[in-house]
Amino acid sequence: xxxxxxxxxxxxxxxxxxxxxxxxxxxxxxxxxxxxxxxxxxxxxxxxxxxxxxxxxxxxxxxxxxxxxxxxxxxxxxxxxxxxxxxxxxxxxxxxxxxxxxxxxxxxxxxxxxxxxxxxxxxx
Amino acid sequence: xxxxxxxxxxxxxxxxxxxxxxxxxxxxxxxxxxxxxxxxxxxxxxxxxxxxxxxxxxxxxxxxxxxxxxxxxxxxxxxxxxxxxxxxxxxxxxxxxxxxxxxxxxxxxxxxxxxxxxxxxxxxxxxxxxxxxxxxxxxxxxxxxxxxxxxxxxxxxxxxxxxxxxxxxxxxxxxxxxxxxxxxxxxxxxxxxxxxxxxxxxxxxxxxxxxxxxxxxxxxxxxxxxxxxxxxxxxxxxxxxxxxxx
Numbered sequence: 001x002x003x004x005x006x007x008x009x010x011x012x013x014x015x016x017x018x019x020x021x022x023x024x025x026x027x028x029x030x031x032x033x034x035x036x037x038x039x040x041x042x043x044x045x046x047x048x049x050x051x052x053x054x055x056x057x058x059x060x061x062x063x064x065x066x067x068x069x070x071x072x073x074x075x076x077x078x079x080x081x082x083x084x085x086x087x088x089x090x091x092x093x094x095x096x097x098x099x100x101x102x103x104x105x106x107x108x109x110x111x112x113x114x115x116x117x118x119x120x121x122x123x124x
Numbered sequence: 125x126x127x128x129x130x131x132x133x134x135x136x137x138x139x140x141x142x143x144x145x146x147x148x149x150x151x152x153x154x155x156x157x158x159x160x161x162x163x164x165x166x167x168x169x170x171x172x173x174x175x176x177x178x179x180x181x182x183x184x185x186x187x188x189x190x191x192x193x194x195x196x197x198x199x200x201x202x203x204x205x206x207x208x209x210x211x212x213x214x215x216x217x218x219x220x221x222x223x224x225x226x227x228x229x230x231x232x233x234x235x236x237x238x239x240x241x242x243x244x245x246x247x248x249x250x251x252x253x254x255x256x257x258x259x260x261x262x263x264x265x266x267x268x269x270x271x272x273x274x275x276x277x278x279x280x281x282x283x284x285x286x287x288x289x290x291x292x293x294x295x296x297x298x299x300x301x302x303x304x305x306x307x308x309x310x311x312x313x314x315x316x317x318x319x320x321x322x323x324x325x326x327x328x329x330x331x332x333x334x335x336x337x338x339x340x341x342x343x344x345x346x347x348x349x350x351x352x353x354x355x356x357x358x359x360x361x362x363x364x365x366x367x368x369x370x
Contacts, residue, residue, distance in 0.1 A: 021298045021306055022220045024291060048287040048311075107290045108216035108227045 026102040027090075029079045040070050050076075054113070073113060078121045092119035129308045132318055133300050139325040146329025147337065154341040160358035161343075168349035175348055182345055196250065203243030203272075209236035210279075217290075217297045234283055241276050244269060264331055271324045278317040288314045 032038050039046045041053070057071040069075050080099040083089050090097035092114045096105045100119075104111060113119075169175050181187045186204075190197045213233025215226045248269045251261045282288050288311040299306035308314070327333070340346065 021295055021302055021304050023295050023306075044289070047289045047291070103291045105222070106220065107294060108222040108230055109290075110227065110230065 022106075024096070024102040024106040026099050027080070027082050027097075030082060031079060040075075073117055074122065077117075077119065081119065081121055089120040125305060126307060126310070128310050128315065129296065129305060132296075132308055132315075132322075133305050135322050136300055139322045143325045143328055150329055150334055151337050154338060157341075158358050158360060159343040159347070160361060162347060162349075162351045162356045163344050164347040164349050165344040166349070168347065170349050172348055175346060179340060179346060182339060188345075196247070199243045199246030199250070201243070202239050203247065206236040206238075206240035206243065209233045210240055210276075217294050218301065220294075220298060237276060237280050237283065241273070241280070244273050244276060248273070264327075267327070268324075268331060268333060271320050271327075274320040275317060275324065278313045278320065281313045282311075282317065286311065286313050 029038070033040050041049070053071040054073055054076075057068070057073075060066040060068075061072075081089055082099075090099075090101075092098045092101060096102045098119065100111065100113075169178050178187075186197055186200060189200060209229065210233050212226065213230055213236075216222045216230070219226070248266075251257055251265060251269070289309040292307065292309045293314065295306040296308040324333075
């Protein structure tokens with residue numbers, strides 16, 4: 001059955017001029033969170049709820065003074081925003097090169113994090 | 125390719141085909157239906173331009189409904205107006221790159237969802253609570269409202285509570301549009317949302333939802349009041365008259 005459905009799909013595919021589907025292309029992170037897990041939560045959860053984690057963390061920090069690193073924006077940026085060969089970091093205000101912008105542009109979700117926070121890693 | 129991806133991709137082709145072919149058929153049928161008599165509801169516009177304005181005021185402001193029943197007008201207006209905003213917000217899934225104005229209305233569309241649900245609940249409560257409306261309500265009337273409530277409810281759940289992977293979903297939509305299928309995220313809210321939309325698309329050409337194209341073909345609204353200036357004769361009436369004479 002699956003084969004037949006795929007065949008119909010293939011037939012439709014042949015009958016129409018095919019454009020490759022555009023997908024966002026975020027840069028790879030610097031390192032893994034642990035050997036079992038690549039990010040601070042499982043990838044499937046991060047893709048859906050990273051906004052919640054950041055807002056929750058913001059409230060904890062703002063109102064209770066709790067400063068942990070697992071869900072902190074600074075650590076996201078440190079790991080995910082990577083420099084090109086010349087050592088330059090992508091601009092968060094234009095293009096889709098910046099890690100956050102690559103998907104946020106694609107999904108038309110605007111964020112105001114970087115009106116205050118740094119969009120580039122801390123200098124070490 | 126997962127089962128749900130194939131199921132929803134094929135269902136979308138089928139539902140789109142039924143919707144477009146069904147609508148085309150019904151619009152053709154409406155256009156061909158004779159309107160033998162001059163019956164514009166007075167006071168009626170005296171020119172073609174006036175008729176365009178009259179129809180626009182019907183389509184945009186539901187003028188006749190406003191004069192007939194303020195409550196239905198209020199809930200209908202809330203629902204339809206908000207639905208437009210919500211639909212335009214969804215354009216982000218079908219276009220790449222996303223147009224700037226679609227990016228700008230994203231938050232407005234989120235708030236509009238509350239107005240939309242309020243309007244739908246109002247219309248459903250009316251069907252159940254007003255006795256003479258309940259008497260003339262058919263299962264189809266309830267089905268359309270419930271489908272729209274399920275669509276709106278599951279959509280709001282995804283926006284505000286249980287998110288789905290919207291980036292993956294957009295690649296699925298673009299994939300369906302370009303016949304190059306990509307995996308769909310299998311979150312239950314998304315599958316419910318899409319399932320209800322598919323059903324609504326399929327019943328659209330067979331139900332009262334046809335009021336959308338139908339409003340333009342209403343003889344009492346789309347005729348010019350020029351019965352003194354111009355003789356109004358139906359074509360088939362002339363033909364019958366001529367054959368009798370010969």
